Amino acid sequence: MKLDLIQPRHNYAAKEGEGHVYMPTSLFTVGSRLLTAGLDVTFHDENLKPREISADHVGFNLLGAPYIPEVIKLQETIKKESGEKTFLVGGRVISGLNPSQLEKLFGNSTYNGNDDTILTKVFGIDVRELVPSEKTSLIPAYERLEDEVMKEYLSREFSLYVSQGCKFACDFCAAVRTYKDPETGEIVKVKEVYRDIDIIKTDVDYLVRKAKNFGLDQLQLYMSNLDVFQTPTKLLQFAYAMQEVQKNHPGFRIDLRGLATVDSFLHARESLPRSIEELVNAGFHTVGFGIDGWTKDVWKAVKKGHNSEEKCLDAIRSSKQDFRMIPEILMVFGHPAADSEASLSAAYGITQMAIEAYGAIPRPHVSKSFIPGNNGWRSIDHKKAIESILEDTESFQSLDFTALPSSVTHPNPRIRKLATKYFLEMCKLPGNTTQYVKSITPDLGQKEREEVRKFNEGRFDR
Template sequence: MFATNTYNGNDDAVLKKLLGLELRALPTPEETSLIPFYEKVPDEDFKQYIEHEFCLYLSQGCKYGCEFCAANRTFCDPVTGEVTKVNERYRNLNIIEDELKYMVTRAQKLGISSFDIYLSNLDTFQTPQKLKEFAAIVNNIKKANPGFTFKMRGLSTAAAFMETYRDNKDVITFMVDAGLWSIGFGVDGTSKEVWKSIKKGHNQINECIEAIKLTREEFNITPEVFMVVGHANDTPETLRDDVEFILDMAEYYGAAPRPYVTKSIVPGNTGWRDPKNAAYVEKFIEHPEYFQALDFCALPTSLTHPNAEMRVHIEKSFVMLTNIAGNTTNIVYPFSPDVDERTNRTHGRLNRGKFDR
């Protein structure tokens, strides 16, 4: 916290120089086992970790290019226009199998008989054959450990889910057998114009509804509906449509609302990398407390939504969405120049201990 020097631990070149590493000799993340790390974690800490929902690093990367997303996905350079295609990359499944076996054995010694897992996949059904292999691993571990259960959920596009349903339906069944209990669909609007503006043109409203319906009625698992609102092309009317869509999905299919407010410029996404936004980025570097306003759970501010009139509509819609039964999102109160220092301090106190689940 108070060191004399700081280093970017995400920069391989920095680590190479600082630690004398030969980067080419290091295994890729996909080929790296976490067991040596787990072995260093004391039982007390390990137990606390696995007693709560934890993320399983299964894959990373997404072929889609949703602009607000800061994850590893297909990307268009805002300066050159060059498109970098990204595909989902799974970790070595043999390594994942060894990790899960280790974790189950250790969990049982600690008196734990179930795992609550959030899959790291950005789009769970994007690579169905790999997902099927993973499901087989989990089912085999369950058979070898009677009474031990897995409860898993993850994020998916409606497009990938429906394609898997049409062409590889057994993959969904295998995952449900393995313990998949919930799927969160990235709907993020209801308007073709809005979807097109955020590079989410793969969404179709009828397909979103069908995916949510099938999840509940055919597979008897809980659909979650991610609804990111407040995009540049949103209007009061599209925001009303978004709220009504979530109300319908909650009423008809018991879908759990997961509303958020978009932040078009956040570290890692297209807006952040665009040189024309350099002054905007610098403002956050000078006032790091403002990064709180970039939380997708945070209410809109002048930093993130300059249009004061639309800001009111966005906040109203977001608050309504969080009041729908089954909502899982906690509202975060942002630090911003819109309010005085005392109010910002109050926001900080209100935000303590907030988390998604």
């Protein structure tokens, strides 16, 4: 059975020319699993070149809520160009939608491609033929790519699948993490699950060989871990594996970076400092700490109580002074129901201090209390706002964490104004990497939407 898997163009890419090129690792993971199960899979990346559809089954990778309107349009275009298809949609955002929302948005011939039971039914394969993600090598997918495409990916930073899952439960977060079951009220604990280290090593070795054939002398990898230091014993094994790959390729450099909580960093420093040291020796140079606001009350309100002012300051200092890493201040703030002028100003001040004292890199983002998959998406408090977005699907774009606060995401005008002010101020700090975008909301007319689309063009997040 044949399947076309598509990485749609980035939602802020211009209509023509190169889009935002970034290796679609999650698409390659599901693609490799299906290739291993015997399917004939072809990959298309519309950021690089237009798709050529030949299969009856077509799958899309959505990298967040703003892709929802893009994929809805893409489905219609493909139907017009190539006739009726069976569509599959995948990516974390899809798991956040309930079945009726999924059907409302994408129609009844579109399936949830994240669900193994659905995949086995749609493709008539035995569930035992689907290797678990963490035991999957991506080489079957890499081998299906043309050299010119692979070279484009390897010349830029890309995501390396190392682990999935986070034990914490921050309110605004839609990642695979600990959560409260909305039906039973029970807490479902999630643990970080590592991918098989030998498979990671073999895959990275394959990519290094490919890169060398293209005349490249380094790979820049963004680890997929939601919290790099959460499982220090596994992290140490990973660090050694990366060191081994480097040893086998003298003169070739592997650069690594990733996200972390200050809590896990401090625990790792206490219990197994070698995991941090060896990771740095393996090429890890930058750690993105999830600071996500400031003051005890704000963190408590957004269920990020594992942060404290003291711990954040210690981790930022220690990452730089004790381990020679560059700290990034990942600041998801402007929490609609928790922030005040004092806390927003404090978040700004601490970021400024970290830049001056430790050469930190600011990465400001705007908290959105409801996005598919987070707690707010299931809360009755946001029912009306969610309905308005489901009716005006282009407004899913306003849920992007780089989008300015809007009347939909920040209904209180005072908080909206303050969150906008401090977010924009933070975007002006030296070294800032966030390109803020404007929001599309249901109340905008066509002319205003066109202006927003124009403004947002090419403003990709890192």
